[in-house]
Amino acid sequence: MFQSMILYVVPIFCTLSINTLLACDILDDFDNTRDPGDIIIGGLIPVHEKVVTATNPESQKCTGYDVRGLVKTLALIHSIEMVNNSTLLPGIKLGYEIYDTCTDPTKAIKATLRFLSNSNSTDSCVKVQCNYTDYQPTVKAVIGAATSEVSIAIARLLNIQLMPQVSYSASAKILSDKARFPAFLRTIPSDEYQTKGMVKLVQMFQWNWVGTIASDDEYSRSGINNFIMQAEQAGICIAFQEVIPFYSSNHITNSRIKEIANIIINQTKVNVIVIFGKSSHVTQLFTVLSTQNISKVWIASDSWSTNSNITRLENIQNLGNIVGFTFKSGNISEFQNYVKNLPHNSESPNTFLAEYYSLRKLCAHVQDNDLDSCLSNHTRHAMDNRLNIVNNSTKMQYQEDDFLVNHIDPGVTSNIQWSVTALAHALKNLLKCNEGICWKSFNFAPWELLEHVKKVNMTDGGTKIQFDLSGDFMSGYDIVMWNFLEGKVEINQKVAEYDIEQNKITVRDSRLNQLKVVMSNCSNHCQPGQIKLSSESQHTCCYDCINCTFNTYSKTKDALQCNSCLPDEWAPSGSADCYKKRIIFLDWNNGFSIVLLTLAAFGIVLIIIIVSIFFKNVRTPVVKSNGGTLSFIMLISLMFSFLSVGFFIGKPNDITCNIRQCLFGISFTLSVSCALAKSLKILLAFNFNPANQHILKNFYYSGLITSFCTGFQVIICTMWLVFYGPKVLKDDTRLQREILVECNEGSYVAFAVMLGYIAFLALICFSFAFKGRKLPENYNEAKFITFSMLIYFISWITFVPVYVTTHGMYLPAVEVVTILSSTYGILCCQFFPKCYIILFKKECNTTTSFLQNLYDYSLKSTNLITNSQHSLNYSACNKSIKSNDSQNIFSTASTSAAQSNGFICVSRKRSSSW
DSSP states (O other), X not given: OHHHHHHHHXXXXXXXXXXXXXXXXXXXXXXXXXXXXXXXXXXXXXXXXXXXXXXXXXXXXXXXXXXXXXXXXXXXXXXHHHHHTXXXXXXXXXXXXXXXXXXXXXXXXXXHHHHHSBTTOSSOOOOOOSOOTTOOBSOSEEEOOSSHXXXXXXXXXXXXXXXXXXXXXXXXXXXXXXXXXXXXXXXXXXXXXXXXXXXXXXXXXXXXXEEEEEESSHHHHHHHHHHXXXXXXXXXXXXXXXXXXSSSOHHHHHHHHHHHHHHHHHOTTOOEEEEESOHHHXXXXXXXXXXXXXXXXXXXXXXXXXXXXXXXXXXXXXXXXXXXXXXXXXXXXXXXXXXXXXXXXTTOSSXXXXXXXXXXXXXTTSXXXXXXXXXXXXXXXXXXXXXXXXXXXXXXXXXXXXXXXXXXXXXXXXXXXXXXXXXXXXXXXXXXXXXXXXXXXXOOOHHHHHHHHHTOEEEETTEEEEOOTTSOOOOOXXXXXXXXXXXXXXXXXXXXXXXXXXXXXXXXXXXXXXXXXXXXXXXXXXXXXXXXXXOSSSOTTOEEEEEOOTTEEOOSTTBSSOEEOOTTEEOOTTBSSOEEOEEEOOOTTSHHHHHHXXXXXXXXXXXXXXXXXXXXXXXXXXXXXXXXXXXXXXXXXXXXXXXXXXXXXXXXXXXXXHHHHHHHHHHHHHHHHHHHHHHHHHHHHHTSOHHHHXXXXXXXXXXXXXXHHHHHHHHHHHHHHHHHOOEEEEXXXXXXXXXXXXXXXXXXXXXHHHHHHHHHHHHHHHHHXXXXXXXXXXXXXXXXXHHHHXXXXXXXXXXXXXXXXXXXXXXXXXXXXXXXXXXXXXXXXXXXXXXXXXXXOGGGSSHHHHHHHHHHHHHHHHHHHOSTTHHHHXXXXXXXXXXXXHHHHHHHHHHHHHHTTSOOOOOHHHHHHO
């Protein structure tokens, strides 16, 4: 479609040019400088800053002389001359035609049409053809333009003939699209990498709240959009995005710049601002801001990072730190010498240089700081008039100085040199130049040269010259930091380098680290132990900091979430780390443990004493009436009950967990079984009908009863241990800061069955003992068994709700207290009274005393049965007792009791047999 448009536009342009050929010289109508040669290289460089607005389609005039544009022109000329003076292209001279674009796409398009015109044409007209394969334009390649906007415009025209276009500073990302710009190449990286470097720089200093400003042109919009996109992906928020109009009137532009300046002043938290824009716009903005004492960090794109005009602004140091990205540079010492040795002649064939010398004469009275402004402010027409006056009045001599040298941009100059070098090596390969001769004709089409330019791969002064698939260089960037010294500004001080391939910034000067003190954050950094909670703002960088909750932590700044501690760790609220939980259990050193162990030890000592007393008095009636051998078994079982307390104290393990319950259960069951056997014996001896006692005697075996009852408990405990026994449990969830090491009883059903079985035996024992509670006083074991069982029931009934509701390290102590109380209950109730009689009432611990007691009991029983036989029966019993024939007395008493409807007078022999 575009080619069709050209087919209509170009003939009109050609017709106009032919008809006006006599009125003006087409070449002279352009601001240009040229030198003929065998092969012509075109150049597009902005020597003037802008075009004067015209009211009719006459020749466009430019204004605002830019010394930096002149230096770029000289760099291009010098690079071409270097090739001509070398043996790279033997027998071939490279010529050039360099045109001033005035930073205007329309002006550049006119010059491009000149490049595309037929080399054999006398009217400098583009020849319209359907096929440009063999077309011979005036130039074979173009170096330029300087800006992305102009480069995009002329690249559309150069695509028609696929003429190689090598730019030295147009960095817009869109130009890497080979589908739209197949003939465009550049000796710099794409802005995509420059913005990546800027994002990396912002990240390096942990800034996340930045502002952006851009001029309203293709380069600036593309660059700032890339930066915003990459910054947001990296978690950097854009506080404001401002655009300065480029093609609007000065009034509108100035008004907009003032608005932006107010925004910058009011945004006190935004201390870092990225600017992609025209140097003229930056100059205007800084002029407004320099009156304010605001200290910011300004990140400059390559378009103004080394602009000397900005450095001359008054109070520029008030703006803060300026950090800029510039292109990598090579060795430019030869070019510097070239500039220093230029002939100072206002009649130079180089029209741009001649204009410069003329302007220097007009500005001879101006100081160096204002010289740029003086040169820029003179228009072409005013300059001609003033020169005539000056030349007629006085002859002003040009003073040699380093003004031009100071305006050399090392990066741009090197890029221009590399552009020419790349074209020269492509020509060498295309023309097959070797051994001092080039074998191919000069009459080749531009597209043929393009194919060889893309394949260039060589090294120049340590710099690799090679285009990637997108036609870009991957050379990286230098980072400069403006240095303010005694009112002067040094702008070419490299402080760091940005490596494109590694996406890494390497600091070369410690001055850059001064920026670490600058804070540019919407919210203060969240400290370790805190997380970011998004606020109502749409920006993720604006947030509140809240502490991590209990048992969570965050180790890094600005954490997004808290991490949970491990099960064996804990953390307080707002913690940056987790701490190991303290392991707790009922320790031996615990005061409560000491009390319990003391009571258990005291119980064991008491048992040992009682055993000693009983053993010493084993043949006395008190010991015999207490069960004899059963008493010793019962005491030993109670001792093991006390010993089981030790397994409830200290750090649990699988062995102690298995032993403690079973040891208590079996030992206490044995104790209750002995009590049951004794209560049953007493009941049989005194309460059963004598007719049945002989039969029951054959079935009563205390050893069998205790063995059976205890054996059943052994079976319960064995099954418990085999199938689902107690295990050590480390409970790290119940307590916040401690790990409770305790015994998990495994099967609580088995645990309940074990305790329930003891309770069942105790209930039977209690029943038997309760029936025999009114037996003879000295022989009344049943009453004390009844009390001991009552204590047992009270202890264990209380134990159940307390055990269920108690948690923590003192849970074992609940059971220990119950064990001690029930064990002491049996010990005190069943053995202390006997010991008291043995030790303090020895007169009652005799056979005579026991028989007398039985006699009194029998007498009471007889009175209750019949009043008629009291004296006879008691007389017979009394005579029998006095004769010490205990067997006959007991037999007579028994016979008399039978004759008196069940009166019982138990004989000593019978009692002993039970």
